[in-house]
Amino acid sequence: MNTVLNIIWFVLAGVWLFIGYVVAGLIMCVLIVTIPWGLASFRIAYYAAWPFGREVVSKPTSGAWSFLGNVAWVILAGWWLALEHLFTGILLCLTIIGIPLGIANFKLIPVSLAPLGKEIVDKG
Template sequence: MKTLLNIIWVVLSGFWLFLGYMLAAAAMFILIVTIPWGIAAARIGLYALWPFGKEVVDKPTAGIGSVLGNVVWVVLAGWWLALGHILSGVALFITIIGIPFGWANFKMVPVALLPLGKQIVDG
């Protein structure tokens, strides 16, 4: 069932969200100082491509560095990636079959805004 949900997800919104995250990752990799944020963007982008069967949990070793890094992330890329999830979620709510995928998009908004200090695990 997870595979079927992921395939529908990729067709409806996952591919475009993945491209947005990879664009953010590429921009972060170009600026050498922001490489850690590029790694986070690529990690979350892969999660946005194939999310069902995985979950986001807090990393127990995250500290003040994650908090400060998330502030920088929100300014650089987090707000527009979160906006992409919100717009995609609203669009998916137009159809009955899209409602669960719209909820999945809304559940990804917090991790799009604050990815540092989070970990993606099999769920």
């Protein structure tokens, strides 16, 4: 079932979200200082393309540096990625078939705002 949901997701929303995260990651990798944000963006890009069957959990070892990094992330790229999730979720909710995918999109907004200190794991 996860495979079917992932394929539908990728066609309707995942490809655009993937592109947005990859562009943000490339922009972040231009400067050496922001490479950790770029790597986090690439990690979340793959998750945004194929989210079903996986989940985001907080790393227990993340601390104040992750919080400060997330504050910088929101300023640099997180806000427009969150808007992309919001806009895509609203469009998906306009159809009955898209409502579950729209809700899944809304659940990705916190990850788009704070990717540092998070880990993507398979649901088990």
